[in-house]
Amino acid sequence: MITPHRLSVKFYFEELSVDAESFIPVFHRWIREDVVPNELLLDVADYKHILDGPAILLVGHEADYVIDFTDGKPGLLYVRKRDLGADLSNALDTTLSQALNGVKLTESDVELQGKLKLRTDGATIVLLDRLNYPNAASNGDGVNTAASAEAQLSDSLAALFGADATVARVDNDAREPLTFELRAPSAPDVDTLLSQLGTGN
Amino acid sequence: MSNIGWKDVLTDDMPVDLAHEIDIFEGQMELMGQGKLDEKVFAETRLRRGVYGQRYDNGQRHDGFESRELDFDEADRIKGPDTLWHAPGMQRIKVPGGGLSPEQLDVLAQVADEYSDGILHITTRQDIQLHFVHIEDTPDMMRRLAAVGITTREACGNSVRNVTCCHLSGVCRTEVFDATPYSEAFAQFLLGHDDVQDFGRKFKPAFSGCESEACGLVMMHDIGYLAQVREVDGKLKRGFKVFVGGGLGTVPHQAKVLSEFTSEEEMLPLVQAVARVFARLGEKRNRNRARIKFLVAKLGIDEFRRLVEEERKTLPHDDRWTAYLDTLPQYEEKPAKPPTFLNGQVHSAEFNQWFETNVYSQRQEGYSVVTVNLPLGDLTSKQTWELADVARKYVGDNVRATVEQNIVLRWVSDSDLPSLYEELKAIGLGDSGAGTIVDITACPGTDTCKLGIASSRGLAGELRTRLTAKSASLPDAIKDLKIKISGCFNSCGQHHVSDIGFFGNSRRSGNFKMPHFQVVLGGRWRDNAGSYGLAVGAVPSKTVPEVVDIITNRYIDERAKGETFQDWIGRIGKKEARGMIQPFMQLPAFEQEPDYFSDWGDPRVFSLGDIGIGECAGEVVSLFSMEISPAESEAFEAQIALDENDPARADALAYSSMLKAARALVRTQFLDVGDSPDRIVEEFKSRFFDTELFFDQYAKGKFGQYLLDRHQNPNPNPDNDSAHRLIEEALLFIEATHACESKVGGNVLVEI
Numbered sequence: 001m002i003t004p005h006r007l008s009v010k011f012y013f014e015e016l017s018v019d020a021e022s023f024i025p026v027f028h029r030w031i032r033e034d035v036v037p038n039e040l041l042l043d044v045a046d047y048k049h050i051l052d053g054p055a056i057l058l059v060g061h062e063a064d065y066v067i068d069f070t071d072g073k074p075g076l077l078y079v080r081k082r083d084l085g086a087d088l089s090n091a092l093d094t095t096l097s098q099a100l101n102g103v104k105l106t107e108s109d110v111e112l113q114g115k116l117k118l119r120t121d122g123a124t125i126v127l128l129d130r131l132n133y134p135n136a137a138s139n140g141d142g143v144n145t146a147a148s149a150e151a152q153l154s155d156s157l158a159a160l161f162g163a164d165a166t167v168a169r170v171d172n173d174a175r176e177p178l179t180f181e182l183r184a185p186s187a188p189d190v191d192t193l194l195s196q197l198g199t200g201n
Numbered sequence: 202m203s204n205i206g207w208k209d210v211l212t213d214d215m216p217v218d219l220a221h222e223i224d225i226f227e228g229q230m231e232l233m234g235q236g237k238l239d240e241k242v243f244a245e246t247r248l249r250r251g252v253y254g255q256r257y258d259n260g261q262r263h264d265g266f267e268s269r270e271l272d273f274d275e276a277d278r279i280k281g282p283d284t285l286w287h288a289p290g291m292q293r294i295k296v297p298g299g300g301l302s303p304e305q306l307d308v309l310a311q312v313a314d315e316y317s318d319g320i321l322h323i324t325t326r327q328d329i330q331l332h333f334v335h336i337e338d339t340p341d342m343m344r345r346l347a348a349v350g351i352t353t354r355e356a357c358g359n360s361v362r363n364v365t366c367c368h369l370s371g372v373c374r375t376e377v378f379d380a381t382p383y384s385e386a387f388a389q390f391l392l393g394h395d396d397v398q399d400f401g402r403k404f405k406p407a408f409s410g411c412e413s414e415a416c417g418l419v420m421m422h423d424i425g426y427l428a429q430v431r432e433v434d435g436k437l438k439r440g441f442k443v444f445v446g447g448g449l450g451t452v453p454h455q456a457k458v459l460s461e462f463t464s465e466e467e468m469l470p471l472v473q474a475v476a477r478v479f480a481r482l483g484e485k486r487n488r489n490r491a492r493i494k495f496l497v498a499k500l501g502i503d504e505f506r507r508l509v510e511e512e513r514k515t516l517p518h519d520d521r522w523t524a525y526l527d528t529l530p531q532y533e534e535k536p537a538k539p540p541t542f543l544n545g546q547v548h549s550a551e552f553n554q555w556f557e558t559n560v561y562s563q564r565q566e567g568y569s570v571v572t573v574n575l576p577l578g579d580l581t582s583k584q585t586w587e588l589a590d591v592a593r594k595y596v597g598d599n600v601r602a603t604v605e606q607n608i609v610l611r612w613v614s615d616s617d618l619p620s621l622y623e624e625l626k627a628i629g630l631g632d633s634g635a636g637t638i639v640d641i642t643a644c645p646g647t648d649t650c651k652l653g654i655a656s657s658r659g660l661a662g663e664l665r666t667r668l669t670a671k672s673a674s675l676p677d678a679i680k681d682l683k684i685k686i687s688g689c690f691n692s693c694g695q696h697h698v699s700d701i702g703f704f705g706n707s708r709r710s711g712n713f714k715m716p717h718f719q720v721v722l723g724g725r726w727r728d729n730a731g732s733y734g735l736a737v738g739a740v741p742s743k744t745v746p747e748v749v750d751i752i753t754n755r756y757i758d759e760r761a762k763g764e765t766f767q768d769w770i771g772r773i774g775k776k777e778a779r780g781m782i783q784p785f786m787q788l789p790a791f792e793q794e795p796d797y798f799s800d801w802g803d804p805r806v807f808s809l810g811d812i813g814i815g816e817c818a819g820e821v822v823s824l825f826s827m828e829i830s831p832a833e834s835e836a837f838e839a840q841i842a843l844d845e846n847d848p849a850r851a852d853a854l855a856y857s858s859m860l861k862a863a864r865a866l867v868r869t870q871f872l873d874v875g876d877s878p879d880r881i882v883e884e885f886k887s888r889f890f891d892t893e894l895f896f897d898q899y900a901k902g903k904f905g906q907y908l909l910d911r912h913q914n915p916n917p918n919p920d921n922d923s924a925h926r927l928i929e930e931a932l933l934f935i936e937a938t939h940a941c942e943s944k945v946g947g948n949v950l951v952e953i
Binding site: 005006023024031042043045048052053054057082129130131 | 205289576583
């Protein structure tokens with residue numbers, strides 16, 4: 001399937017005992033120390049004044065890392081914007097490995113260590129491409145892209161997160177991007193996931 | 202899957218001219234990528250489509266220790282002088298009068314989450330800005346916006362910027378009449394008008410319905426219109442008191458009265474005459490003196506007025522000057538619901554507090570305007586389509602952005618107010634305090650602006666948090682004070698016209714620089730930005746919250762009964778005012794107060810190393826260069842059409858590209874050539890062909906003859922061969938046009 005314009009994945013916090021503002025110096029340091037492989041980090045944007053939104057953004061050229069409180073559910077949102085790969089499957093691999101790398105960096109950061117934990121047994125995946133992946137029953141030409149995407153995501157994610165992993169399309173507003181929920185009760189830890197994706201240490 | 206793009210999907214939804222303009226811009230991007238377009242010309246071209254630069258787009262960023270290179274791919278590819286192609290930028294979206302429909306909000310939300318960081322930012326001129334946008338996403342973004350009637354044309358650059366209009370126009374209790382349809386006609390008339398393409402700087406218009414309110418802030422605009430009614434020959438006539446030459450910036454000017462009364466019939470010709478005088482006599486090379494306020498100051502308002510009146514007499518008649526008047530009787534806003542009343546119900550304290558600050562009772566009984574108080578002018582994509590749904594349910598299309606970076610819902614039926622409040626609260630948009638001391642205005646500052654010195658948004662966020670926390674106990678005397686903050690002296694945060702204003706600067710302490718804010722006191726927001734404040738001194742950024750407390754407490758203690766903040770500042774004088782902040786002007790050493798050496802919301806050690814060159818400034822580009830560029834783009838498009846086996850379209854585009862090139866050349870001598878192909882060719886022939894100015898040393902008149910032949914003998918059924926030939930001829934004609942312009946020496950300059 002075609003590469004979406006953007007693809008995002010959000011992992012949720014299991015514990016979070018620091019406020020959003022604490023991520024600002026951390027993200028600035030990440031930029032200074034160039035800690036993310038294969039990505040150019042640019043700046044930090046502070047939107048903590050917005051209720052239940054993207055509070056702090058680490059803005060990059062290829063991707064953004066967001067401490068996101070949308071719908072009152074705090075998590076680390078990774079938005080892949082460029083160089084996603086040749087197709088949806090590649091895009092998913094790239095996005096997941098970089099997002100999981102972000103999870104690992106966050107949990108192990110010297111200033112954040114022990115103050116937060118992200119869970120891998122669930123995630124939200126969004127295809128930010130209303131042209132190629134409309135959030136509709138069909139594309140108008142009878143093709144159900146959403147169903148095809150769901151099938152592909154299910155296959156890819158089950159292979160990674162365990163056979164009992166399920167992917168379900170979120171019944172959201174048609175104006176919102178096509179969104180899926182991953183449930184993975186037997187999900188391995190971050191290192192194992194990264195290793196399976198071929199990007200672990 | 203398919204290669205179908207937004208261009209194909211939206212073909213039938215976009216106005217043809219808008220769609221074509223976007224295609225041309227995309228063609229210019231392609232040419233820039235191929236190194237076939239001058240970088241300065243392209244920079245001004247994209248600015249005139251609202252595609253603006255952003256901080257760090259020169260590929261350098263100071264990380265608190267040193268300035269480091271940002272290693273973008275294709276580092277030698279640029280989109281303007283010292284501006285890297287791949288660096289993210291800002292997209293400004295023009296919203297005339299701030300008017301938005303729910304459908305437009307939906308699309309704005311969608312383009313924000315697909316192309317930017319998912320945040321929509323309302324500006325102090327009723328625009329919407331999206332940040333961190335890649336230039337390659339802009340054509341599709343523009344198409345999606347065009348499909349719902351939004352253009353980004355002339356949102357930046359040396360052009361007529363967004364036409365602002367009071368957000369209460371039409372429902373205001375004190376207005377003379379509704380200025381909205383006039384501001385819309387004005388915006389439509391000047392958009393892309395020939396006479397506004399050759400300004401030395403930007404030109405900002407505003408419309409107001411009443412004199413004593415803040416309304417449209419006409420006194421601080423390049424041109425301002427204040428609604429008036431006069432009796433002429435026994436009949437009441439609508440018109441405007443017209444102001445010109447106002448502006449903030451580093452050197453604020455109060456506008457002067459150009460005309461005590463300009464009738465509605467004369468509104469458009471008058472501004473056209475002003476535009477011509479400004480284009481002809483305004484400064485072009487020195488950007489610091491290129492706004493119209495400097496021309497008015499230099500000539501004096503009497504001489505400026507005389508020149509405008511003379512110019513008016515020479516203008517060729519245009520039916521559009523008065524055509525819009527026929528549409529005025531049909532102009533009306535339709536409430537979504539019938540009027541009702543909010544009687545006798547008991548409401549929560551929270552609702553009552555919100556009602557007190559965020560609800561304005563319209564002059565139409567049973568209706569109110571609700572202000573959605575947006576923190577720092579921001580809302581998320583999700584909030585935007587949720588707000589669109591709220592609008593659909595309660596007010597329909599009656600939504601406007603405001604110059605205080607908020608959104609208003611007009612024509613709310615009064616009994617709906619409690620449920621509307623609950624729905625706004627549920628989507629995080631139920632903050633009270635609109636228009637009060639907590640509702641702080643701030644420009645983007647160092648967050649994203651290349652010119653920002655200090656963090657205006659960081660400071661605004663901090664003050665908002667602190668003041669909101671104690672808002673319930675704030676004395677009435679200061680509740681309605683205005684705080685406005687700019688990140689530098691350029692005044693985008695409109696600090697000159699607030700009670701307490703700040704603009705960013707810096708001071709040195711030892712070997713380190715410290716972010717500071719200049720304190721500006723006593724500006725007047727009311728009376729259409731009636732007077733400017735007094736700069737009393739600069740204080741470290743981190744002391745500003747304390748400075749605000751000191752100033753407001755002293756005002757509470759010392760003010761006479763009924764004395765306004767402006768009057769109090771005027772009474773105590775500059776020396777006393779400065780005395781209040783003097784204790785904060787002693788700068789500690791880095792070792793004593795390291796926190797003072799970083800800015801709000803930014804832990805990096807403060808530096809001025811990230812300041813770049815503003816894109817309103819700098820380069821000088823000829824009008825010819827600006828106008829030949831779309832011709833080149835069309836010739837390029839013609840080649841694509843031929844590749845797509847569409848010879849008829851290729852033929853039409855090649856011919857159109859020659860016409861555009863000829864027109865650009867003719868306009869170096871004769872600005873009023875207009876758009877008629879016959880007229881363009883006639884003028885080209887008499888001025889350049891018959892005079893042999895266009896002739897090549899060896900080819901003689903051959904290249905010019907290409908245009909004359911195609912114009913006289915269009916091919917009714919072009920095939921691939923004939924279209925290919927015409928494209929070749931068009932390319933040669935455009936080259937010859939460049940050569941001729943160089944030889945003759947066009948002298949009309951544009952500064953970007």
